[in-house]
Amino acid sequence: MVVHLDPELLLLNLDPEQQEAAKSLVGPTCILAGAGTGKTRTVTHRIAYGIAKGYYAANRVLALTYTNRAAGELRARLRQLGIGAVSVKTFHAAALAQLEYFWPQFAGVPAPTVLRSKAQLLAKVAEDHKIRLDAAGVRDLAAEIEWRKFSMLSLDQYVQQVASRPLVSGLSPAKNIELQSAYEEAKIASQRVDWEDVLVLTLGMLRSEPRALTHVQQQYRFFTVDEYQDISPLQHALLDVWLGNRNDLCVVGDPNQTIYSFTGASSSYLQNFATTYEDATVIQLTRNYRSTQQIVNFANRLTERSGLVEPLESQSDVGLAPRTISFATVQDECSAIAANIKTKIDQGVHASEIAVLYRVNGQSEAMENALAQAGIDYQVRGGERFFNRAEIQGAIRAIRAEAVSPSDKPLFQVISEICRSLGWQTQQPTEQGMAREKWESLNSLLAITDEMPAGASVADFAAELDERQRSQHEPVKAAVTLSTIHAAKGLEWDQVFIVGLTEGYLPITYAQSEAEIREERRLLYVALTRARRELTLTWARRDGSSTRDREPSRFFTELLARV
Numbered sequence: 392m393v394v395h396l397d398p399e400l401l402l403l404n405l406d407p408e409q410q411e412a413a414k415s416l417v418g419p420t421c422i423l424a425g426a427g428t429g430k431t432r433t434v435t436h437r438i439a440y441g442i443a444k445g446y447y448a449a450n451r452v453l454a455l456t457y458t459n460r461a462a463g464e465l466r467a468r469l470r471q472l473g474i475g476a477v478s479v480k481t482f483h484a485a486a487l488a489q490l491e492y493f494w495p496q497f498a499g500v501p502a503p504t505v506l507r508s509k510a511q512l513l514a515k516v517a518e519d520h521k522i523r524l525d526a527a528g529v530r531d532l533a534a535e536i537e538w539r540k541f542s543m544l545s546l547d548q549y550v551q552q553v554a555s556r557p558l559v560s561g562l563s564p565a566k567n568i569e570l571q572s573a574y575e576e577a578k579i580a581s582q583r584v585d586w587e588d589v590l591v592l593t594l595g596m597l598r599s600e601p602r603a604l605t606h607v608q609q610q611y612r613f614f615t616v617d618e619y620q621d622i623s624p625l626q627h628a629l630l631d632v633w634l635g636n637r638n639d640l641c642v643v644g645d646p647n648q649t650i651y652s653f654t655g656a657s658s659s660y661l662q663n664f665a666t667t668y669e670d671a672t673v674i675q676l677t678r679n680y681r682s683t684q685q686i687v688n689f690a691n692r693l694t695e696r697s698g699l700v701e702p703l704e705s706q707s708d709v710g711l712a713p714r715t716i717s718f719a720t721v722q723d724e725c726s727a728i729a730a731n732i733k734t735k736i737d738q739g740v741h742a743s744e745i746a747v748l749y750r751v752n753g754q755s756e757a758m759e760n761a762l763a764q765a766g767i768d769y770q771v772r773g774g775e776r777f778f779n780r781a782e783i784q785g786a787i788r789a790i791r792a793e794a795v796s797p798s799d800k801p802l803f804q805v806i807s808e809i810c811r812s813l814g815w816q817t818q819q820p821t822e823q824g825m826a827r828e829k830w831e832s833l834n835s836l837l838a839i840t841d842e843m844p845a846g847a848s849v850a851d852f853a854a855e856l857d858e859r860q861r862s863q864h865e866p867v868k869a870a871v872t873l874s875t876i877h878a879a880k881g882l883e884w885d886q887v888f889i890v891g892l893t894e895g896y897l898p899i900t901y902a903q904s905e906a907e908i909r910e911e912r913r914l915l916y917v918a919l920t921r922a923r924r925e926l927t928l929t930w931a932r933r934d935g936s937s938t939r940d941r942e943p944s945r946f947f948t949e950l951l952a953r954v
Contacts (some may be wrong), residue, residue: 398443401436405429412674413437416446418855419668420641421661423618425703426690426920427883432645435468437641438477439614449476453611455630457618458909461881465617471487478611482626483586485698486593493603495597497900503584504590507631509533512550512581516573528560534653535559536571540587541623541655546571555788557901590625597632608635619644620658621651627660632650638668646699650877652906662699679703679920681883685708686926690919692949703920713919713926717943721891721934725761728888728929733765735886742768744885746872746920750896755873757934758890768827768870771879777868782813782829786836787856789813794850797898807848811836831868838936861909876918887922892930893941915946 402410409429412422424430438454441447456462459481466479470602480488487505494502510529517524517532519587524532535556539549549571553564562570578585584592597604611633616622619642622630634640642664649658665671677700679687687705689712694702718724728747733945736742747758755771762769777783786796789809798805807815815833821824843852872884891897898911928950930943 396439396443398431398440401440401443401472405433405436406678408674408676408678409433409436409441412676413440415641415672415674416441417446417722418638419638419664419671421664421671421673422643422676423645423673423700424643424659424676424681425645425700426648426917427687427705428676429678429680430617430676431465431468433676434617434641434643435465435472435474436470438615439472439474441476442477447613449474451610451612452477452615453485453633454479454559454615454797455485455617457621458881459484461617466858471935473879474628483511483589487630489603490589490593491606493600494592497596497600501586503582503704505824506578506583506585507538510863512577512583513570515576516570516577517730520569520573522566522570528562531560532562532570535567536574536585537587538653538655539571540585540591541625543624543628556860558651587625590629594629594632597629600659604635605672609634612637613639613641615641615643616803617643618648619664620646620649620661621656622660623655623657625655626645638670640668647694647913648880648917650880650910650917652910675701677701677704679705680707681923682920683707683924685710685712686919686922686949689713689926689950692952693916693919693946706921711925713922713928713950715928715947718929718931719933721757722761724890724931725757725763726929728758728890729761729765729767731765731927732762732886732888736767740764740886741869742871743869745888746874746879746882746884746886746921747888747890748874748876748879748921749889749891750876750899750914752875752892754896760871762871762873764905768831768868769873770868772872772874777832779837780829780832781832783836785813786810786833787860788851789854790849790856794848794853797849802847802849802852803837804842806837806840806852810834826952831870835868876914879921880917883921883923885922885924886927887918887925888927888929889918890929892928892944892947894944896942897944897946912946912949 402413405413409432412420416437422430422433424433430432434454438447438452439762442449454465454477456465456479462479462481462484469475469477469479493503494500510533513532514524514529517529544552550568553567555645559567586730597607614630615635616630621644642661644661646658646662649656665673682690682705684705689704691702716727718727732745735745735830749755749758759769759771786809790806793809794807813833814829815837816830820830839855840852843855897915898908902908902911930941932940
């Protein structure tokens, strides 16, 4: 179906390079999109332009992402352009949908159920084998299992390589293998699969069942892959099967933001795209619309030696120079940052436009304590899910009931009345704690009504909430964000503090090889490019439990060389 959009109007708000990318509609296309260069805008306009020009049928386009949040954002942007029939899925969601559809046809039974928690099963297996693993150890072992499977290694093949792998939580290679073997056996016994198995099983099914493969290849003809630098061998093998002998593939990525090698991701597919597809069109987006010139120039210093893509060029004003500050102790560091944040909020900066980033989760506790003592609301990315909160679930039930027998009241009035019935009021509570958190959750729900199109009904709003819940597209809370750098990828704030920049944290202690150090440098680059207006980097000589001084991160040498 051809959507009646004016294709030329779609190009008006794109810069020359973005327009070039949007017009490259057939054959292999590689968009090297630097941080803040309008990647999502370019991809969505390219899809919409291809549909408007009649090159694509919307229902035959599959856009692939790595996170539910990214899928939700892409889907919302396409809807804003009037495109609603495009399939936007994570690799896992696309594979699971195919597995659940075809498995009963070929196996005669429903598809296996996906484990709710790999960590929970691993913890039980470790306990059964009398091997002590704390929460961090369980998490590290789960990550190693994911690396193995994304790298397409069977357990027998992994045995041949385990000696060359970093030790997982101090486990000997033999104990590592013992636990992984027991995990696989326990998984089979419970008739469950993990998310990596979903990709493995779908790949095997499509390779062995021509009828299923033909169906999928007829369903999807045009593919777009976001964050292509993060693709793993397993995901790429599945993509190759989906494509078959066709080459209508658009990939988007930035080799300077490759920070997931530890999960099996490889930027080699992105870097070798032009040699893999001899007729490929390669376009670079280097105009940064996010950050000031000072921030962009600062970040570029970490990529000058890579030679992978052209440096970014800020389209913003000059702005303030990034600040680097040292402290005697971590407590001094966190207290000073909390005081700085309080001053900014008092001056009118929205708390939701401030973020504190760090290398590992363990670094958040001192910062949380300092913010709490200063009376500053904060949220830790990866905390309790918005849609899992009791008051939000109650509101959604009431909204669904209202959608069945709608009234003539405006959408905002209906939703505000539901929120009031659950305890929301116009004035924000002055006290901290659960009452404030409940109010903020309901207020965030109410704010979503502002994002709905004019004339939207309660049923439309209920459908929007269902979609957001499925894709984990959660509203932004009016609070300071605390996040690891990995979890902050894809996000941005006006004011960013990057803390704990010492040797041992960034680069992390176990990063020893040149490749591992390069990944740590890219990780810091990702952190720097999250900031729009102001950027502060800090480090402390000593933490409360240490008797030995730390050294500042070696990356300061590169960043401060020409300040």
